[in-house]
Amino acid sequence: MPFPESLTLDPSPAASSGSPIVDPRHRETPYADALERHAERAPIQLMVPGHGGTGRGLSARLAEFLGERVLQLDVPMLLERIDLGEDSPLSQALNLAADAWGARRTWFLTGGASQANRVAALAVRGLGPGILSQRSAHSSFSDGVLTAGLTPSFVLPSVDARHGIAHGVSPAALDEAMTSAARDGHAASAVYIVSPSYFGAVADIAGLAEVSHAHGAPLIVDGAWGPHFGFHPDLPESPTRLGADLVVSSTHKLAGSLTQSAMLHLGDGPFADRLEPLVERAVTLTASTSSSALLQASLDIARHSLMTGEHHIGQSIAAAESFRDALREDPRFAVLSDGFDAFEDIVAVDPLRVPIDVSATGVSGHWLRQRLIERDGIYFEMSTATSLVALIGAGTTPDLATAHRALVAAVDSADAHAERTAGDAAGFPALPPSGPLRILPRDAFFSATELVPAAEAVGRISADTLAAYPPGIPNVIPGEQITAETVAFLQAVAVSPSGYVRGAVDAQVSRFRVTREV
Numbered sequence: 001m002p003f004p005e006s007l008t009l010d011p012s013p014a015a016s017s018g019s020p021i022v023d024p025r026h027r028e029t030p031y032a033d034a035l036e037r038h039a040e041r042a043p044i045q046l047m048v049p050g051h052g053g054t055g056r057g058l059s060a061r062l063a064e065f066l067g068e069r070v071l072q073l074d075v076p077m078l079l080e081r082i083d084l085g086e087d088s089p090l091s092q093a094l095n096l097a098a099d100a101w102g103a104r105r106t107w108f109l110t111g112g113a114s115q116a117n118r119v120a121a122l123a124v125r126g127l128g129p130g131i132l133s134q135r136s137a138h139s140s141f142s143d144g145v146l147t148a149g150l151t152p153s154f155v156l157p158s159v160d161a162r163h164g165i166a167h168g169v170s171p172a173a174l175d176e177a178m179t180s181a182a183r184d185g186h187a188a189s190a191v192y193i194v195s196p197s198y199f200g201a202v203a204d205i206a207g208l209a210e211v212s213h214a215h216g217a218p219l220i221v222d223g224a225w226g227p228h229f230g231f232h233p234d235l236p237e238s239p240t241r242l243g244a245d246l247v248v249s250s251t252h253k254l255a256g257s258l259t260q261s262a263m264l265h266l267g268d269g270p271f272a273d274r275l276e277p278l279v280e281r282a283v284t285l286t287a288s289t290s291s292s293a294l295l296q297a298s299l300d301i302a303r304h305s306l307m308t309g310e311h312h313i314g315q316s317i318a319a320a321e322s323f324r325d326a327l328r329e330d331p332r333f334a335v336l337s338d339g340f341d342a343f344e345d346i347v348a349v350d351p352l353r354v355p356i357d358v359s360a361t362g363v364s365g366h367w368l369r370q371r372l373i374e375r376d377g378i379y380f381e382m383s384t385a386t387s388l389v390a391l392i393g394a395g396t397t398p399d400l401a402t403a404h405r406a407l408v409a410a411v412d413s414a415d416a417h418a419e420r421t422a423g424d425a426a427g428f429p430a431l432p433p434s435g436p437l438r439i440l441p442r443d444a445f446f447s448a449t450e451l452v453p454a455a456e457a458v459g460r461i462s463a464d465t466l467a468a469y470p471p472g473i474p475n476v477i478p479g480e481q482i483t484a485e486t487v488a489f490l491q492a493v494a495v496s497p498s499g500y501v502r503g504a505v506d507a508q509v510s511r512f513r514v515t516r517e518v
Contacts, residue, residue: 023099025092025096026096026099026100026303026304026307026308027304027307027308028096028304029093029297029300029301029304030089030090030092030093030096030300031082031083031089031090031092031093031296031297031300032093032297032300032301033089034081034082034088034089034090035073035075035082035293035297036073037081038073038075038079038081038082039053039069039072039073047076048076048290049074049076051063051071051074052071053071053072053074053075054068054071054072055068055071059071070294073293073294073297074292074293074294075293076290076293077289077290077291077293082293090108090296093108093296093299093300093303094106094107094108096300096303096304097263097299097300097303098265100231100303100306100307101230101238101240101241101247101249101263101265102230102238102240102241102265102267103240103247103265103266103267103268104266104267104268104272104276105265105266105276105279106263106264106265106266107119107263107264107279107283108261108263108291108295108296108299108300109261109262109263109264109283109287110260110261110262110287110288110291110292110295110296111260111262111286111287111288112250112252112260112261112262113138113140113222113224113248113249113250113253113262114138114140114143115140115262115286115287116224116248116249116250116262116263116264117138117140117141117143117144117222117248118140118141118143118144118147118282118286119144119264119279119282119283119286120141120144120192120220120246120248120264120279120282121141121143121144121145121147121148121150121192122144122147122148122278122282122285122286123246123275123278123279123281123282124148124150124189124190124218124220124246124275124278125148125149125150126274126278127189127190127217127218127271127274127275127278128187128189128190129149129150129151129189130150130151130152130153130181130186130187130188130189130190131145131150131151131152131153131188131189131190131191131192132152132153132154132155132174132177132178132181132188132190132191132192132217133145133152133153133154133155133191133192133193134154134155134156134157134168134169134192134193134194135154135155135156135157135434135473135474136157136166136194136471136472136473136474137192137194137222137474138194138222138224139465139467139474139502141192141222142441142465142474142477145441146441146442146445146478147442148442149440149442150441151186151437151440152437152441152477153177153181153184153186153188153437154177154434155169155173155174155177156169156173156473157169157194157345157473158170158343158344158345158346159431159471159473160336160343160471161430162386163336163357163359163384163385163386163387163470164384164385164386164469164470164471165197165198165199165336165384165387165470165471166197166471166472166473167197167199167201167340167343167345167346168193168194168195168197168201168202168203168343168345168346169193169203169208169345170203170204170207170344170345171204171207171208171210171211172344173345174191174193174208174211174212175211175214175215178191178211178212178215178217179215182215187215188215188217189217190217190218190219190220191208191212191215191217191218191219191220192220192222193208193219193220193221193222194221194222195221195222195223195226195239196223196225196226196229196236196350196353197225198225198382198389199336199337199353199355199387199389200225200337200349200350200351200352200353200355201337201340201343201345201346201349202226202236202346202347202348202349202350203345203346203347204345204347205219205221205237205239205242205243205244206242206243209242209243209244209245209269210243213243213269213270218245218246218269218270218271218275219243219244219245219246220244220245220246220247220248221239221244221246221247221248222248223239223244223247223248223249224248224249224250224253224262225250225253225254225350225353226239226249226254226350227249227250227251227253227254227255227263228254228255228306228313228352228394229350231306231307231309231310231313231394232310232313232314232317232394234314234317234351235313235317235350235351235352236348236350239265239267240265240266240267240268243267243269244267244269245266245267245269245271245272245275246264246265246266246267246275246279247264247265247267248262248264249262249263249264249265250262251263251299251302252298253391254352254391254392254393254394255302255306255393255394256298256301256302256305256306256393256394256395257295257298257299257301257302258294258295258298260295261295261296261298261299261302263299264279264283266279305395306394306395309394309395312394312395312396313394313395315395315397316352316392316393316394316395316396316397317351317352319392319397319398319400320351320352320353320354320390320392320400321351322400323354323390323400323403323404324354326404327354327356327404330408331360332358332360332361332411333356333357333358333360333361333407334356334357334360335354335355335356335357336355336356336357336387337349337353337354337355352391352392352393352394353389353390353391353392354389354390354391354392355387355388355389355390356387356388356389356390356407357386357387358386358387358388358411359386359387361411361416362416362420363411363416363419363420364383364385364386365383365384365385365386365387365388366383366384366385367416367419368383368388368407368410368411368416369382369383369388371410371413371415371416372403372406372407372410375406375410376406376410378402378403378406384470385470385499388407390403430489431471431473431475431489432475432483432485432486432488432489433483433485434475434476434477434480434483434486435476435480435481435482435483435486436480436481437477437479437480437481438461438479438480438481439461439479439515440479441477441478441479442478443479444461444462444463444478444479444515445463445478447461447463447515447516448515448516449463449513449514449515449516450513450514450516451505451511451512451513451514452511452512452514453510453511454487454491454509454510454511454512455487457482457487457511457512457514458482458483458484458487459481459482460481460482460512460514460515460517461479461480461481461482461514461515462476462477462478462479462480462481462482462512462513462514462515463478463513463514463515464476464478464503464504464505464512464513465477465478465502465503466490466501466502466503466504466509466512467501467502467503468489468490468493468494468499468500468501468502469493469499469500469501469502470493470499472502475489475490482512482514487509487512490504490509491508491509491510494507494508494509495508
């Protein structure tokens with residue numbers, strides 16, 4: 001299917017205005033505007049940062065690289081008419097962001113969604129020691145569990161064994177896991193799930209919130225990959241509007257802010273009064289006292305762009321669908337999300353993610369991704385042995401026609417002919433159950449440790465988190481007992497052509513870091 005010429009961005013005022021907005025304040029960028037007013041005064045800065053807001057002297061190379069305008073806008077915290085006071089431009093920007101995502105309150109974060117995950121873990125420790133987490137949680141949340149001294153229990157996501165992909169958790173699976181944890185004396189004071197997945201699978205947030213609340217626990221949603229949700233009729237809804245209590249939003253990933261900027265949203269649910277001061281204190285604990293004005297301004301502008309850019313987001317969705325249609329016409333490719341209805345935990349798909357099954361091409365996704373980078377300068381977001389994932393930022397229309405032609409050419413090339421190997425994740429052994437949690441992750445992490453051969457690690461307590469890719473689910477965390485099945489699985493993945501073990505002491509997983517026995 002040809003790619004329509006109309007999928008280039010339309011710069012006309014009518015196009016950029018988007019759909020009507022209830023609150024006209026969303027056409028403003030109060031924090032970004034305040035930085036611009038400050039720069040226009042051409043102040044003499046006898047304060048940090050050291051570049052002084054100019055491109056002279058030692059700052060000349062930096063100004064040449066970034067432009068002097070960036071240095072003028074790069075101001076420190078605690079300035080009148082920028083971020084001081086209850087109704088400061090920063091406060092106004094935060095209130096607008098909360099309204100845009102349907103939150104009771106929003107925090108701008110300059111430490112990425114990783115900071116948001118740690119904040120969430122620290123905050124919910126104030127509600128109790130137990131946390132029920134989706135096993136495929138991001139490592140930054142595991143870091144937060146460790147730091148906060150939480151006692152974790154887990155619910156496994158559904159797994160596409162053929163492609164080595166972890167999806168999400170259904171309300172029924174969550175209810176069963178919470179009931180089981182309570183029966184075993186590990187009742188959860190909070191729940192943590194991931195939606196959407198790296199591959200664009202969206203879980204039933206409303207159903208998960210209902211189950212979590214019925215068990216007396218708030219629902220944390222790692223929505224890092226869905227910051228654009230809720231800003232177009234063809235996108236899934238914002239999790240905060242579906243009952244989530246805390247939502248991690250990696251705004252830079254698909255919503256247009258600068259790298260390392262993120263937001264954390266507090267829902268207006270039954271736990272909001274208790275969570276708000278806990279989150280506020282956790283943000284203070286984890287935030288820099290020199291937070292980047294540039295990153296925060298980019299968050300303010302990203303919110304404005306999403307709220308006023310429905311037309312552009314629609315163009316992005318249309319471009320992604322044309323890409324999928326073109327792939328479907330070639331029997332060597334398939335769109336993985338076309339088969340997501342086989343998984344009961346998936347209720348929707350992010351249309352701005354295009355996960356491509358390349359297994360029928362005879363070459364691995366890893367090889368294709370690297371070949372496209374080296375030969376064509378085309379960067380797909382990620383690859384597995386059997387897939388490539390394309391990510392289209394909300395409101396952008398990258399040259400997908402060229403990407404499609406390059407993908408086909410790579411598969412048809414002589415290099416691909418020479419590289420024909422199945423590289424199929426289906427050859428991995430079955431995912432083993434985790435061993436029992438013997439001590440708290442925090443205690444294991446800070447214990448005296450030693451390195452032992454793999455054969456001697458069985459029965460010992462791990463001091464590390466180890467996760468085999470694919471599918472990327474942590475197989476062992478600090479405090480868990482290492483089992484023979486886990487050792488065999490990790491080593492089998494490590495020696496496969498397309499797998500590796502994150503957190504391993506060595507590439508072959510021949511040794512394990514364990515707590516020292518007394």
